[in-house]
C-alpha cells in the first residue's frame with residue numbers, strides 16, 4: 001500500500017464562536033489530484049491557510065507531510081518542506097516583469113541560492129505552466145488574468161514543492177481558458193507533484209480529481225471518488241443542488 005504524502009488529521013480553525021473548519025481529516029496519496037468543493041464560506045480557503053500557516057495555523061489538529069508533522073514549522077519552513085500554495089486572487093507584483101515575479105518568490109524562500117539558480121527555477125516553472133517565452137519581460141500588471149494566474153502558479157512551482165495547493169485557479173476564466181488550466185494541472189501532476197485543488201468550477205474538479213472532499217459550514221459532508229460523492233443526496237442538497245440552480 002502507498003503511504004499518503006499529505007495527512008490532515010482532526011484539523012479545526014475557530015474564529016471566536018465560528019467553526020470555520022471543524023474536525024476535517026483526509027489523506028492524499030503521492031501524485032494524486034485531490035479536489036475540494038463546497039459552497040461559499042464552507043471553509044475551503046481556511047483549510048489551505050491552516051495547512052500552510054499563511055497567515056495562521058489551526059486551532060486543533062495536525063498536518064503531516066510524508067508522515068512527519070509540520071505543525072512545529074513556520075510558514076516559511078512549511079513551504080521549504082514542500083507545501084506551496086496559490087491564492088484565490090492573483091496577487092502579482094504589478095510593476096515587476098513576469099519573470100521577476102517568479103524570481104522574487106524564489107528569492108524570498110531561498111535568499112542564499114545563486115542568482116543563476118533562481119533564474120533557472122523561475123524559467124523552469126514558467127515553462128511548466130506554458131507561460132509564453134516572449135512575455136517573460138512584460139510587466140505583470142499589464143497581463144490578462146490567465147497569464148497572471150499562470151504567474152502565481154509558477155511562483156509556487158518555482159519552490160519545487162512536493163504538494164501544490166491551488167485555490168480556485170479557474171475562477172473568472174473563460175471556457176477555453178479553463179481547459180488550458182486543466183492541462184496545466186495535469187502537467188504538474190505528470191511532473192511528479194501532488195495537487196490539492198479547491199474549485200467552484202465543478203466540471204474541472206470532476207474531470208481531474210482522483211478523490212473529492214466536500215465541505216459544508218466547515219464540516220466534511222462527503223469524501224471519496226468524485227462520482228460517488230457527487231451522487232450523495234447530502235452533498236447534492238448542500239452544494240450541488242444550489243450550484244445547478
Ligand SMILES: Nc1ncnc2c1ncn2[C@@H]1O[C@H](COP(=O)(O)OP(=O)(O)OP(=O)(O)O)[C@@H](O)[C@H]1O
Nearest residue numbers: 015018020038039040041042043044045046047088
Ligand atoms: N480571518 C478570518 N476571521 C474571521 N472569520 C474568517 C476569517 N477567514 C475566514 N473566515 C470565515 O470562515 C468561514 C470560511 O471561510 P473560507 O474563506 O474558508 O470559505 P471558502 O469555502 O473558501 O469560501 P469561498 O468559496 O467563498 O472562497 C467564513 O464564514 C468566513 O467568513
